[in-house]
Amino acid sequence: MTDTIIIGGGHNGLVCAAYLAKAGHKVTVLEARDKVGGAAVTREFAPGFKVSACAHLLYLLDEGIQKELALASHGLSMAATDLATMAMDEQGQHIRISGARIEGANVTDADQAAMTEYHRYMSRFAAVLGGLNNRVPPRLGTSTGKDLRSLARLGWNIRKMGKHDMRDFLRITGINVYDVLQEEFDNELLKGALSVDGVLGSFLGTRSNNSVFCALHRMSQGGRYSLPEGGMGAVSNAIAAAATQYGAEIRTSSPVKRLLLDFDQVSGVELENGEQLMAKTVVSSADPKTTFNQLLGPQHLEAGFANKIKHLRSRGCVAKLHLALDSLPVFTGLGETQSGNRLLIAPSMNYVERAFNHAKYGEYSEHPVIEITLPSIHDDSVAPQGQHVLSANVQWAPTDLKMGWAEAKHGFTEAVIDVIARYAPDIRSSILHTEMLTPEDIEQQFLIGGGHWHHVELAMDQFLMMRPVPGAAQYASPVDGLWLCGAGSHPGGGVMGCAGRNAANAILKTNRG
Amino acid sequence: MRTVRFDSRDHYRNKVYPSPFHSRQKELNGLKEWSRWFDYLSVPAYTCPTMEYFSGRNTCGVFDITPMVKHLVSGPDALAYMNRLVTRDVAKIKPGRVGYAVWCTDEGQVIDDGTIFHLREGVYRLCSQEHQIDWMMINANGFDVNIIEDTHDVAGLALQGPTSCATLKRMGLTGIEDLTPFGLRYFDLDGIELMVSRTGYTGDLGYELWIDAGYAELLWDRVFAAGELHQIQPMGSDALEMLRIEAGFILAGADFMPAQHTVRPTHTRSPFELGLGWLVDFKKPVFNGRRALLAEKENGSRYALVKLDIEGNKPADSSYVYSSTNKNIGWITSAMWSPSAKKNIALATVETPHGAVGEEMLVEIYYQRELKWSRVKAKARVVKDAFFDPPRRRQTPPADW
Amino acid sequence: MKKYDAIVIGAGHNGLTNAAYLAKAGMNVLMVEKNEYIGGATVSRNLHEDWIYSNCSYVCSLLRPEVYRSLDLAKYGLQVVPYGGSVTISQNDDYLASYVDHDASRREMQRHSHRDADAEARYWRDIMRQCRFIRQFLLRTAPDPTSFKPRDLLEMLHLGKEFWKLGEDVLYDTIRFYTMSISDFLDEYFESPLIKAAHAGSGIIGSAMGVMSPGTAYVLLHHAMGDVDGTAGAWGFARGGMGAISKAMGACFEDNGGEILTGSGVEQIMVKNGKVTGVALENGNEYHSDIVVSNMTLPRTFLECMDANDLQPEFLKRVRNFKIRGSSGKLNIALDGLPKITALRDNQEMMHADIHLIDSIERLERAYDDWKDGTWSKDPYIDMIIPTMTDPTMAPPGKHFMSVFVQYVPPKIHGRDWTDADRDAFGETVMNQIENYAPGFKDLVLHAEVRTPRELEDEVGLTEGNIFQGELTMDQLMFNRPIPGYAQYRGPVKGLWMCGSSNHPGGGVMAAPGANAAREILMDQRKPNNVPEGWIDD
Missing domain, CATH: 3.30.1360.120 (Probable tRNA modification gtpase trme; domain 1)
Structure with a gap:
């Protein structure tokens, strides 16, 4: 019998497994699909063309985890690091954003000065939030020393920023990127691109409060974009290798049907094939709704808690476009060397906001925000010689589309390619194969209820000691023996690994007594 | 009609x-x-x-x-549903039987009390003082049940x-x-x-x-x-x-505040605090409030609801209750002169550890005689049983008078 | 040269409150007002024959009872009368009425959703929890969290303690409440679109946010935290129109020796050697005092009435970035008779009520989309009320005054200023919207005053037409209001004070900023405090 079962071999499940195994636990990871990785996975979508099928850029993966699990020795290497962001302009007057540096035809000194200041304080605020990423969130309203110390530390970290920055931190964290960027910048293209940091992967527009918070989350591990050699699957494979080395057993093609209960306590799991595996501790890296509503069943929870889970906001809103191309697409005004960067189609904040408007009413954006990468420029392993892969996040495309995705998918795909073609006019002629993953596809293929990147919306009311919901925010669920370790837990999604590690730490601490 | x-x-x-x-x-x-x-x-x-x-x-x-609020619960999961809803074991209420019950929030605070009528195999009527359809529908999530309010x-x-x-x-x-x-x-x-x-x-x-x-x-x-x-x-x-x-029966809104209506969070009460611990059955798995009530059982309750036998004949409505050492420990929630027991009786909420059966307390009663107000601190004693509890209540078959 | 103890600029309700407390404390106070009449946005105007219009603010609930009582406003003629409920009209010829009687309201909600009717109890419990929490901070100065002064530390401690006292579960609820959108918040209680729409309106009134914008749940609170005679969340009319409030305040001020000068606005707040010396009026007159209190909006005070050289660039940048976008417009209408709202049939009781023309979250949000695009909502949210159903003093018998509050209306049209043609077209949009619900309505209109943000700014001085003198978002609340470091009513120049709704706790006819500023001034002057503090009625 194993000590611990981990449901889901996504990166957080694997990280959790690795840390538990490292500490001597007997761990079994159960992955539903035929290979590990979850949403951090590389797969072939056309003969010879491989792509990071869901997450496609690495910018949050915790350095501590990389080091402690020696991921490099397990085969993780970067095909490219420190990718710049190109704010794409239809006429080719792009702006290159690299850290605090911006370059482009229409960039003024004032823009650069504003960017320097913006980048300075956003990085600083992000670091304060990032400081929380590796901690089990405290509870509020208690009088235990641990919680109070944790809050005091947060308070002190805010306070020690000094009067000026502390004031700004308290002022802007709760509001929206539109207002903040309006204060600092005049350049519409620049504002458009920067505003995307606040809304990418979220059900928020630029004017929606919470978006500054999301931008800070995106920057909370430094905010530098990398492409792993071999795609995002390489990250998962390296973590899996580490976990295996520490003695964890990883079983693929083992979808879990339900959790088993002994009276009031989790005692194991039953697989779809009927096999039952027993363990005192079961850790779920599945999203909270799947964990509690599908695997456990709300009837085994107290009703108030079950109701909170029911009302979690987890509407996915990003679609993923994969193009197999027989030549490198030419973007107007963009040299070949620059095409390997993170290309952002978000020409103004109003463009972004209008794209979002549709999502509110269950429609997809006709003119969406698009984040493009061409990994094959950096990585020969993902496409045949001379040919290329385009991977794009497309937003907004809500899971619960009113007209239904079956009917809408084709039109949507065409609309997205049309938008890309405004920037790369000849792209259509080089398309060999097209794959569009709607949030509904993402939901089904990556087994994320709602198809949301972060499992549950990243928002201040679903963050820290309220993520996913109070009562389960310290990784322990209200059901004894059941723990959470996925993106639905603090500190949320993105290929970061912190939720997995924090969960492991919380489990180890409890088991030590 | x-x-x-x-x-x-x-x-x-x-x-x-x-x-x-x-x-x-x-x-x-x-x-x-x-x-x-x-x-x-x-x-x-x-x-x-x-x-x-x-x-x-x-x-x-x-x-x-x-006007009592009535709900009909049926469907394959009716029993499981009822058991997760209320604190007692509903499986013990056989068809043709009725059971008194309380139901709680996750925090173990009483939402309401009422009676469960097991009308027919697997069909229950829940009769309550307050409207409950919101909470009952919230509770239906995950159960195959039909719930209607048929008041x-x-x-x-x-x-x-x-x-x-x-x-x-x-x-x-x-x-x-x-x-x-x-x-x-x-x-x-x-x-x-x-x-x-x-x-x-x-x-x-x-x-x-x-x-x-x-x-x-x-x-x-x-x-x-x-x-x-x-x-x-x-x-x-x-x-x-x-x-x-x-x-000695309690009334929602008089002797306790229903949790769904209580703005001040600390003003709610748990079943233990209402003297209804006997309705809480930890031998069954998950039910609303279970974890909180287990913790309360372990750590102690804040209040106790007591029956008081008060000296004299002045009704003690809206009175403060003091310990024998004159410390303010609670208040009266219902009070009257009992015509059948010929006693001055009351229900009161007192802070723990007060409230043991037999404990002597003082009740500060303001009373009026021909428009003149006076005050008395009357002695009172905590009693265990109902103030009036005739054997005919339980006798079967009952006498004709 | 006569020198006053204090000069208060702007005879709106906050200015008058402030001035009245200072005068009551024995100070020699001059009130200057640009309009010929006092009241600011709390006025009763005779703009058509025998009609009295509450042409800006139109209902009363937030006015702090502590201020009402301590300024003895009843003695100076103020009478607040509650009105009967509210009703939300749907396009499919139905409505949701909210009666004063609890059971009647529950039955009415039950018509639309049995479950929601019961969930209403849980909803109000949670709203009231938040109201109880916030109310105690309305008549208190917010602490500066970056300060190490004993006073700020103690106040922070107090705030923290009160917060902690809520208990773990309510603490989480509170954070969620402050950060959620009203739409998401309502989803946790209700299922009926009409019931949600009826509740959601309060979350966006006066706000430059949509019902789906996170942070709107707080705005709802801002509308729920008032009361009439202890009935929390209730609203009423000031008998004789909203001007009755400012009139009573003015009378109190003058009764305590205050002097009011109307008809000339401030040209310049005079500063010498880093200290305030007085004000120069547009008519050329100068008045002197070491204390000048501005009840004007933040931008008006610092960008229009002060010399930039007297201020720090960093401070000016903050002022320029102060968010004060208007989002509402108003029609004030004299009616020949009572309109007939088709959906209501003969439920005439509801003609006394606050009438909302909306029926879904989506329509509300789409109305906001228009605002973002720089135009007024083509399908606007309308909150209209006929005070003359309750107040016999405002129109001839059988005739009516109707106040129509409209959202959304942008401060500028596609980036340019409003024109008269825009205003007329906007008025027409609103008239047509009402006509849709009440055919024949237009024929009853005897006179209509159409007010866009332009009119609000020009006549009342509310920058960009924002009715709260600054948006109620997290970055502009409590110690962040109006701007961090200046949340304690003290301006950046010695002797300069701020008492308008740009300051904590914000807008609405509440009188709290005016009172709080007075308390601070008196403390600064080492005079005994006569301003009520906190909230004791629990």
Whole structure:
């Protein structure tokens, strides 16, 4: 019998497994699909063309985890690091954003000065939030020393920023990127691109409060974009290798049907094939709704808690476009060397906001925000010689589309390619194969209820000691023996690994007594 | 036919609705005073509250309980649903039986109390003081159950007092005398199904009669016709209030605040704090409040609800309660002079560790004699049992008087 | 040269409150007002024959009872009368009425959703929890969290304690409440679109956010935290129109020796050697005092009435970035008779009520989309009320005054200023919207005053037409209001004070900023405090 079962071999499940195994636990990871990785996975979508099928850029993966699990020795290497962001302009007057540096035809000194200041304080605020990423969130309203110390530390970290920055931190964290960027910048293209940091992967527009918070989350591990050699699957494979080395057993093609209960306590799991595996501790890296509503069943929870889970906001809103191309697409005004960067189609904040408007009413954006990468420029392993892969996040495309995705998918795909073609006019002629993953596809293929990147919306009311919901925010669920370790837990999604590690730490601490 | 129809577009013309028994109540309501109980007109007293009270203790009194909020729970998961909802083990309430229950929030705070009627195998009626459909629907998540609130479709009469069984026998309800306390049975009343439960809110021999709202008048007439020889009387809510205090029964909104209505979070109460720990069954798995109540059992409760026997005869409504060392430890929630026990009685909330049976306390009573106010600190003692608890309440078959 | 103890600029209700407390403390106070009349946005105007219009603010609930009482406003003629409920009209010829009677309201909700009717109890419990929490901070100065002064530390401690006292579960609820959108918040309680729409309106009134914008749940609170005679969340009319409030305040001020000068606005707040010396009016007159209190909006005070050289660039940048976008417009209409709202049929009781023309979250949000695009909502949210159903003093018998509050209306049209043609077209949009619900309505209109943000700014001085003198978002609340470091009513120049709704706790006819500023000034002057503090009625 194993000590611990981990449901889901996504990166957080694997990280959790690795840390538990490292500490001597007997761990079994159960992955539903035929290979590990979850949403951090590389797969072939056309003969010879491989792509990071869901997450496609690495910018949050915790350095501590990389080091402690020696991921490099397990085969993780970067095909490219420190990718710049190109704010794409239809006429080719792009702006290159690299850290605090911006370059482009229409960039003024004032823009650069504003960017320097913006980048300075956003990085600083992000670091304060990032400081929380590796901690089990405290509870509020208690009088235990641990919680109070944790809050005091947060308070002190805010306070020690000094009067000026502390004031700004308290002022802007709760509001929206539109207002903040309006204060600092005049350049519409620049504002458009920067505003995307606040809304990418979220059900928020630029004017929606919470978006500054999301931008800070995106920057909370430094905010530098990398492409792993071999795609995002390489990250998962390296973590899996580490976990295996520490003695964890990883079983693929083992979808879990339900959790088993002994009276009031989790005692194991039953697989779809009927096999039952027993363990005192079961850790779920599945999203909270799947964990509690599908695997456990709300009837085994107290009703108030079950109701909170029911009302979690987890509407996915990003679609993923994969193009197999027989030549490198030419973007107007963009040299070949620059095409390997993170290309952002978000020409103004109003463009972004209008794209979002549709999502509110269950429609997809006709003119969406698009984040493009061409990994094959950096990585020969993902496409045949001379040919290329385009991977794009497309937003907004809500899971619960009113007209239904079956009917809408084709039109949507065409609309997205049309938008890309405004920037790369000849792209259509080089398309060999097209794959569009709607949030509904993402939901089904990556087994994320709602198809949301972060499992549950990243928002201040679903963050820290309220993520996913109070009562389960310290990784322990209200059901004894059941723990959470996925993106639905603090500190949320993105290929970061912190939720997995924090969960492991919380489990180890409890088991030590 | 139900009397309450607020799905119609002219609903606003009615601020309150007649009960299905209204025509009969109106005839008998000598004081011509009406009060409101949710959607219905209710009678505070027909002629004299005290005389009506004595009908409940001496002969039998009839009280209209139609406005009680009623829910019907059925479906394959009905039992599992009920068991997760309330703190007691509903599996122990067999078909044809009734059980008193409380239900709590996750925090273990009482939302309401009520009675569960196991009408037929797997079909339950939950009768409550407050509206519960919101919480009951929240609870339905994950269960295969049907829940409807059928308050207005079912008319109810409480027939309470020593001659109540005799009245029902005379009404032709053959075998009613075999019905044990908290039992329920179906009878045929001129081809109409009548459900009778041996339940009540008076702590005495008594029954509750339930029928389709369209046949309410028929029921009323038959009960009164049969009861004539048994000194039957209509009874108003004033009398009922006296009867329930004497029985030591608590009332939502008076002796505790329902958690869904309580703005100040610390003003709610757990079952233990209401003296209802016996309704909490930790031997069953998950139910709402289980974790919190387990913790409370371990760490202790904040309050205790106690029955007080107070010296003197001055009713102790709205009074403070002090410890024997004069420390303010709580307050009175319901109080009256008990005509049957001949005692000055009250229900009170006190801070723990106070509240042990036999503990002496002081009650600060403000009272008025011919418009002059005075104050007395009366001695009081915590008692265990109901203030008035006649053996006939449990006796089966009951005597005819 | 006569020198006053204090000069208060702007005879709106906050200015008058402030001035009245200072005068009551024995100070020699001058009130200057640009309009010929006092009241600011709390006025009763006679703009058509025998009609009295509450042409800006139109209902009363937030006015702090502590201020009402301590300024003895009843003695000076103020009478607040509650009105009967509210009603939300749907396009499919139905409505949701909210009656004063609890059970009647529950039955009415039950018509639309049985479950929601019951969930309403849980909803109000949670709203009231938040109201109880916030109310105690309305008549208190917010602490500066970056300060190490004993006073700020103690106040922070107090705030923290009160917060902690809520208990773990309510603490989480509170954070969620402050950060959620009203739409998401309502989803946790209700299922009926009409019931949600009826509740959601309060979350966006006066706000430059949509019902789906996180942070709107707080705005709802801002509308729920008032009361009339202890009935929390209730609203009423000031008898004689909203001007009755400012009139009573003015009378109180003058009764305590105050002097009011109307008809000339401030040209310049005069500063010498880093200290305030007085004000120069547009008519050329100068008045002197070491204390000048501005009840004007933040931008008006610092960008229009002060010399930039007297201020720090960093401070000016903050002022320029102060968010004060208007989002509402108003029609004030004299009616020949009572309009007939088709959906109501003969439920005339609801003609006394606050009438909302909306029926879904989506329509509300789409109305906001228009605002973002720089135009008024083509399908606007309308909150209209006929005070003359309750107040016999405002129109001839049988005739009516109707106040129509409209959202959304942008401060600028596609980036340019409003024109008269825009204003007329906007008025027409609103009239047509009402006509849709009440055919024949237009024929009853005898006179209509159409007010866009332009009119609000020009006449009342509310920058960009924002009715709260600054948006109520997290970055502009409590110690962040109006701007961090200046949340304690003290301006950046010695002797300069701020008492308008730009300051904590914000807008609405509440009188709290004016009172709080007075308390601070008196403390600064080492005079005994006569301003009520906190909230004791629990």
